[in-house]
Amino acid sequence: MEKPYRLMGQASTDFWNPLRRALGTLPALKTREEGSISQPSKIIIHLRKQKYNADYDLSAKEGADTLAFVSLLEEKLLPALIYTLWIDSKNYVDVTRCWYAENISFPLNFLLPNRMHCQQLEKLRLMRGDPVLEPGEQLEKELCRDAFECMTLLSQRLGSQKFFFGDSPSSLDAYVFAHLAPLLKIKLPNGKLQQHLNSLNNLQQYCTNILALYFPSDARETPGRKIHAQPDSSDLDNEPHKRRNQILSVLFAVGAMLGYAILTGIVTIKRERPQLKNSGHDDGDEEDED
């Protein structure tokens, strides 16, 4: 969602805040006048009111084409993206869940990724109109087929142009880039969509071009997350937090066990009473006196 701002030369806004996502409001744009705006279409309307409009030079027909291709993306490519990132078991467990859990603080890192996974599955079920949809090879093939067709159609429409409508970018370029860039950059174990995208040279070139033009710092860094299958490297990455968490959990467990033992009487604490010895001496003295 940083894209339109970048296109118009604005500084980027930091939108990484999983707690806000927990309340379902990402992406969110904070403005001085209107507070927080959360839906992409509303954000674009707000920007247009501020006189930032990437579609200003488009003809009426190109504006119509924009609406049509955005609908194509939402109906054909988005379900497959949701499936690849959130529902496919290998990708979800190895990449998405780790990614979110590492960046969210305790204790939400245990709750939020799973909640988001359930929400995405529910969303997929409602979009497909099948309340008993189950993740599996069959569903994956159907979604991939639609997504491959969508990407091929986009590639055919783009042709050899720099952007969809000539030499300057428009909001359609922002939408297409936003949907394709994650596929290009995130290294997924199960990457059928990525393979198909890589086979479409002009789309790949198009994404790389936009990345270099509008996200130069990100293009220079190691792109995306390189996920290693071995757990050692992820352990090394998390070393300080993991050690601290281990010590805390051991202390908590020991404390809980001790408390239980004392309360149920398995372990009793007897206190020695030094006064008994002193009173014995006193009695002896008194007897002597008598």
Place this chain on the structure above:
Amino acid sequence: MSLAAEAFVSQIAAAEPWPENATLYQPLKEDQILLSDSASSLAVQTFLRMCGLPVLVSCRANAEYMSPSGKVPFIQVGNQVVSELGPIVQFTKAKGHSLSDGLDDVQRAEMKAYMELVNNMLLTAELYIQWCDDYTATEISRPRYSSPYSWPLNHILAYQKQWEVRRKMNVIGWSGKSLEQVYEDVSQCCQALSQRLGTQPYFFNKQPTELDALVFGHLFTILTTQLTNDELAEKVKSYTNLLSFCHRIEHTYFKDRGRINAA
């Protein structure tokens, strides 16, 4: 339909010619069918007429449950049952009848994109108006949808359907929209279609395609269906080239039936 089943159906489809007794099933026309289903059904009928393929229309109260995907309409051709316009287009293509063969790659991409535009905006708006607008849902949608059933099943099914549609609207971000915003979206969609059509007779100049069938199905149904108010029809009427497009297709492909009786 699963991919393996689809491949199998395509193979069988290619082998046999189109029979005379192909049947299209939809909910009851007079009492039960709603705007969105009527539009989808008309789109399929128009497409088949454009291909020159005969089909009988059969109205059944349980058409939705008979359909393999749960959506209407569906067609029965020989031993195969296919539902929704997209799979039906592929099915007829396997039998050697296609309207979009003459298009080049860019045009085909645009055609598919505009079909998704109609599904994404027009169809969703129709569903919203039917089920998320309380007045329309109470006066029209729930009574019509549940008319073939007796109490208490009629209430249960109607509310179940309403709840399902509302949940879908919630997920795709339409539940926060007001009715005026939905009408505005319909207007935007019609404007896009009008600009794409321009002064041409069909969307891809001289020959109609499945996009023309789909747009006609939805626009004609909107124009001829009586809802609680006329605002939806007025939005469409404000685009004169779309009106003449609808008249042209009705005159060309439905003249033998006189005026089409929409729900």
